[in-house]
Amino acid sequence: MNSIDLGSTRVAHIERGQGAPLVLVHGSNSDVRTWDGVHAALAERFRAIAYSRRYHWPNQRILEGADYSMQQQLNDLEALLHALDAAPAHLVGHSYGGFLSLLLAIRRPALVRSLVLIEPPVLTLFTSSRPSSRELLKLFWRRPRAALAIADFGVRGLAPAAAAVERGDIEAALEHFGTAVLGRAWLGRLSNERREQARSNCIAAELLGSGFSPLGDEQVRSVACPVLLLNGACSPRIFQHLTARLAELLPRAHGATIPRASHLVHEDNPAAWKAAVLQFSISH
Numbered sequence: 001m002n003s004i005d006l007g008s009t010r011v012a013h014i015e016r017g018q019g020a021p022l023v024l025v026h027g028s029n030s031d032v033r034t035w036d037g038v039h040a041a042l043a044e045r046f047r048a049i050a051y052s053r054r055y056h057w058p059n060q061r062i063l064e065g066a067d068y069s070m071q072q073q074l075n076d077l078e079a080l081l082h083a084l085d086a087a088p089a090h091l092v093g094h095s096y097g098g099f100l101s102l103l104l105a106i107r108r109p110a111l112v113r114s115l116v117l118i119e120p121p122v123l124t125l126f127t128s129s130r131p132s133s134r135e136l137l138k139l140f141w142r143r144p145r146a147a148l149a150i151a152d153f154g155v156r157g158l159a160p161a162a163a164a165v166e167r168g169d170i171e172a173a174l175e176h177f178g179t180a181v182l183g184r185a186w187l188g189r190l191s192n193e194r195r196e197q198a199r200s201n202c203i204a205a206e207l208l209g210s211g212f213s214p215l216g217d218e219q220v221r222s223v224a225c226p227v228l229l230l231n232g233a234c235s236p237r238i239f240q241h242l243t244a245r246l247a248e249l250l251p252r253a254h255g256a257t258i259p260r261a262s263h264l265v266h267e268d269n270p271a272a273w274k275a276a277v278l279q280f281s282i283s284h
Contacts, residue, residue, distance in 0.1 A: 001013070001014050001032070001058075002014070002015070004051075004080070004083050004084065005083070006076050006079040006080060006083060007079055009054050009059070009060070009076065010059065010060070011051050011052055011053065011054060011059055011076065011080065012032060012051065012052045012058050012059055013032065013049060013050065013051035013052070013080070013084075014032055014039065014049070014050050014051075015047065015048070015049045015084070016039060016040065016042075016043035016047075016048050017042070017043030017044065017045070017046055017047050017048050018047050019045060019046045019047050020046055020047065020089075020090065020113070021046065021047045021049060021081075021084070021086035021087070021088075021089040021090070022042055022046035022047065022048050022049065022089060022090040022091075022092060022281060023049045023050075023051075023077075023080070023081065023086060023089045023090070023091050023092065024039070024042075024048065024049065024050040024051075024092050024093075024094075024097075025051075025053070025077060025091060025092065025093040025094070025097030025098070025100055025101050026050075026052070026053065026056070026094055026095075026096075026097050027093075027094040027095025027096040027097050027098070028095060028096045028177075028181075028201070028206060029174070029177065029178075029197075029198040029201045029202055030056070030094075030095075030197065030198070030201055031052040031053075031056040031057040031058075031197065031200075031201055032050045032051060032052040032056075033057075033197055034094070034197070034264075034266070034267060035050045035266070037266070037267060037270040038266050038270050038273060038274050038277075041274045041278070042092075042274070042277070042278070045278060045281075045282060046090065046281065047086070049084060049086060049089075051080060053073055053076065053077075053097070054072065054073060054076050055068065055203055055205075056201050056203075057197070057200045057201055062203055062205050066205060067205060067209045067210050068203055068205035068206040068209040068210070069209065069210055070099070070100070070103075070210070070211070070212055070213045071213060073096075073100055074100050074103050074104060074107070074213070077100055077101070077104055078104060078107075078108055078111065081111050087110070087111040087112075088110060088111055088112055088113040089111065089112065089113060090113050090114045090115075090116070090281045090284070091104065091105070091112055091114070091115050091116070092116040092118070092277060092281075093115070093116070093117055093118065093120065094118040094119070094264075094265070094266065095118065095119055095120060095121060095181070095263065096120075096121065097120075098117040098118050098119065098120030099120040099121060099122055099212065099213075101115055101117060101120075102115065102117060102120055102122070102215075102220070102223070102246075103213060103215075105223045105225060106219045106220070106222060106223060109222075109223070109224060109225065112225050113225060113284065114225050114226045114227070114228075114280070114281060114284040115223070115225060115226070115227040115228070116227075116228045116230060116277055116280065116281065117227060117228070117229050117230070117243075117246065118230045118265050118266065119230070119231055119232070119235060119239040119242070119243060119263055119265065120242065120246070121212065121238075121239075121242065122212075122215055122242050122245070122246060123150060123153075123212060123242070124212045124213065124214050124215040125215050125216075125217070125220070125242070125245055125246075125249075126139055126143070126146060126147075126150060126245070127139060127150065128214075129210075129211030129212045129213075129214075130154075130211060131150065131154070136150065136151050143241075145241060146241040146245070149236075149237050149238040149240075149241050150238065150241075152238070153180055153236070153238045156176075156179070156180055157176055157177060157179065157180020157181065158177070158180065158207070160172075160176040161173045161174075161176040161177040161180070161207055162207040162208055164176060165202070165204045165207050165208065166204070166208060170199065170202050173202060173207070174195075174198055174199060174202055175187070177202075177207075178190075178198070180236065181236065181263045182235075182236070182262045182263050182264065183234065183235070183236055183262055183263075186234065186262035186263070186264075186268070194267070217249055220246065220249040220250060221249050221250070221251065223250055223251070223252075224251065224252070225252065225284075226252045226254070226280075226284045227246075227250050227252060227253045227254065228253075228254050228255070228256065228276070228277070228280040229243050229246055229247055229250075229253055229254070229255045229256070230255075230256055230257075230258060230265055230273070230276060230277075231243050231255070231256075231257045231258070231265070232257070232258055232261035232262045232263055232264075232265040232268060232269075233257050233258060233259045233260065233261060234260070234261060234262045234268075235261070235262050235263045235265075236262075236263070239263065243255070254280065256276045258272045258273055258276065259272060260272075261273070
């Protein structure tokens with residue numbers, strides 16, 4: 001594993017293969033290791049680059065009182081592409097990393113050749129990052145199913161996870177967050193090794209900080225590159241609603257559902273995931 005200077009921080013990364021650059025951007029409670037089961041296969045056709053985002057293992061931990069900023073994470077992704085001379089890149093983003101990849105395609109379209117977005121939590125397409133009851137009520141009249149899913153995700157997942165991490169109970173935070181994003185049954189299937197990866201990347205400031213960047217319909221409509229939207233067949237319903245809205249807005253969107261997989265799609269069913277991503281990326 002190597003380390004690269006992005007100006008304001010250093011991040012660990014692993015590069016394999018040759019050809020067009022393909023950059024893997026991980027999600028929350030995760031790091032570069034989440035791609036271990038798929039990285040080598042992607043490197044057979046691409047210059048496949050995986051990195052651990054700022055503050056994630058094994059990078060320097062976040063300082064006390066610092067914000068976990070999506071804009072800072074976005075700046076890092078842009079800086080990484082420049083530092084590695086990896087643009088334009090196929091960006092493959094999971095969850096939070098998918099949101100970042102979408103934002104980069106909006107802000108710097110010349111840097112992005114194609115997008116694979118794996119259940120990005122684009123909640124701010126519907127509400128603010130931490131919606132009020134009034135916001136949810138207004139959304140309910142327009143999109144009742146999406147409103148109920150977002151409310152349930154917040155009440156049963158994000159809010160109790162944030163409360164737990166604020167009182168220093170990391171195990172409870174992981175349980176609440178994991179249940180919300182994976183489902184209880186799929187959380188129970190995680191190996192001890194994968195749970196340790198989540199534990200080492202449970203960052204209090206991410207749950208308590210400034211949250212997700214605002215996102216508008218017209219911004220999403222402006223994305224001109226081809227996009228593959230991936231869902232797990234067993235993922236919580238919130239991700240179905242979010243992905244469906246992206247499919248409505250993105251002008252060149254393709255969709256696929258990976259069987260026998262929840263939110264950790266690439267880990268749950270790597271064979272089906274690799275087949276979908278390779279077929280899409282090779283053709284673009």
